[in-house]
Amino acid sequence: RKEVEQDPGPFNVPEGATVAFNCTYSNSASQSFFWYRQDCRKEPKLLMSVYSSGNEDGRFTAQLNRASQYISLLIRDSKLSDSATYLCVVKQAAGNKLTFGGGTRVLVKP
Amino acid sequence: GAVVSQHPSRVICKSGTSVKIECRSLDFQATTMFWYRQFPKKSLMLMATSNEGSKATYEQGVEKDKFLINHASLTLSTLTVTSAHPEDSSFYICSARVLREGLSGELFFGEGSRLTVL
Numbered sequence: 001r002k003e004v005e006q007d008p009g010p011f012n013v014p015e016g017a018t019v020a021f022n023c024t025y026s027n028s029a030s031q032s033f034f035w036y037r038q039d040c041r042k043e044p045k046l047l048m049s050v051y052s053s054g055n056e057d058g059r060f061t062a063q064l065n066r067a068s069q070y071i072s073l074l075i076r077d078s079k080l081s082d083s084a085t086y087l088c089v090v091k092q093a094a095g096n097k098l099t100f101g102g103g104t105r106v107l108v109k110p
Numbered sequence: 111g112a113v114v115s116q117h118p119s120r121v122i123c124k125s126g127t128s129v130k131i132e133c134r135s136l137d138f139q140a141t142t143m144f145w146y147r148q149f150p151k152k153s154l155m156l157m158a159t160s161n162e163g164s165k166a167t168y169e170q171g172v173e174k175d176k177f178l179i180n181h182a183s184l185t186l187s188t189l190t191v192t193s194a195h196p197e198d199s200s201f202y203i204c205s206a207r208v209l210r211e212g213l214s215g216e217l218f219f220g221e222g223s224r225l226t227v228l
Contacts, residue, residue: 043219
């Protein structure tokens with residue numbers, strides 16, 4: 001089993017719709033969680049951290065479920081510019097190592 | 111915000127040559143930088159952790175003699191792909207984490223370097 005797993009997609013989303021997807025992690029000792037966004041042939045950029053109580057940033061909502069060991073990302077009122085690959089990133093309790101999921105590709109269409 | 115700069119962004123070389131990629135932290139000091147490799151439509155794979163003033167820590171399966179890492183200053187880490195072969199063609203990305211108030215834990219990435227070995 002991979003340390004961090006994501007549905008690769010693509011998720012084809014009509015503009016204005018809501019899309020949500022999960023990321024599962026295998027190490028129960030994982031400490032910190034992040035969602036990064038990567039556009040085609042570009043470097044990843046931090047979208048948001050994921051807090052235990054869940055957090056929202058504009059149209060984006062992130063949730064953490066420690067019992068089931070997954071995090072989720074929900075995008076409301078999708079924009080064409082939301083089309084990208086969303087990478088789930090997990091940091092273990094010890095050390096600096098971050099583990100990346102394979103990414104979920106989202107395509108928002110008019 | 112913090113910025114990490116990587117150079118060159120694109121390099122094409124002949125098989126057997128060595129290629130050096132630079133990663134600089136522009137407005138902060140990074141005692142630790144990370145080097146990743148990404149194949150098309152795949153996720154980032156951590157290759158090594160670059161430690162300022164000491165040897166890099168390589169991930170399992172990554173040849174340290176093939177991928178030489180030097181972190182001589184607090185703002186510069188270099189990755190040298192030695193005797194490059196076509197299978198080394200990939201997207202190499204460096205990153206550094208800013209550990210200060212307001213930006214704690216955020217990982218900033220360089221722009222990436224696309225290596226093509228002919």
